[in-house]
Amino acid sequence: MSLPAAIVFYDGECAFCQRSVQFILRHERAPLFSFASLQSALASRLLAERGGKFSSAPESVVVLCDEKLFLRADAALQIVRHLRWPWRALNFLRVFPRPLRDAAYDFLATRRHKIFPDKPACPLPTEAQRARFLSDEISSGPA
Numbered sequence: 303m304s305l306p307a308a309i310v311f312y313d314g315e316c317a318f319c320q321r322s323v324q325f326i327l328r329h330e331r332a333p334l335f336s337f338a339s340l341q342s343a344l345a346s347r348l349l350a351e352r353g354g355k356f357s358s359a360p361e362s363v364v365v366l367c368d369e370k371l372f373l374r375a376d377a378a379l380q381i382v383r384h385l386r387w388p389w390r391a392l393n394f395l396r397v398f399p400r401p402l403r404d405a406a407y408d409f410l411a412t413r414r415h416k417i418f419p420d421k422p423a424c425p426l427p428t429e430a431q432r433a434r435f436l437s438d439e440i441s442s443g444p445a
Contacts, residue, residue: 306336309436310381311349311364314339317418319363327431329385338436340364362411374411375403 310326312319323337338345349364352371365377372380375395382392395403410417 305348305366306434306436308334308365308367308380308384309336309338309348310377311338311340311345311366313363314341316414318414321418322363326381326385327434329389331384331386331390333430333434334384335381336434336436342436344436362407375400375407378407379403 310323312323314320326335326337338348345364348366349371352366352369362374363377363381365372365380367380379393379396382390382395384390385392
């Protein structure tokens with residue numbers, strides 16, 4: 303199996319992050335993103351192959367889209383581009399310099415466990431959604 307066009311790597315131990323995945327599933331314009339926990343062997347392997355060392359630092363969402371890695375605020379904005387209106391309007395935040403966007407992202411990221419302190423009871427995904435959560439057996443290309 304080859305890689306999906308866009309993968310969101312998220313902190314699988316974070317209630318805010320898990321809720322964010324559910325939000326993306328509900329609000330994306332078309333089914334684009336697949337999802338994998340930053341703590342998974344798949345994330346470690348795929349990100350290491352692309353020069354990233356993010357599985358040990360799950361305070362950042364990471365998006366792999368068309369073989370490009372996006373981190374922190376850039377990753378969030380990459381996701382926003384593919385959401386339905388009105389959420390897509392948040393794309394205007396691109397006008398702010400990256401250091402400012404990343405500072406705002408870091409502020410939220412360091413407080414996310416206080417915002418949602420408990421792990422949510424994960425809703426059961428539909429069969430179509432379940433197929434979008436990646437397992438560790440995925441291949442990253444020809445062997």
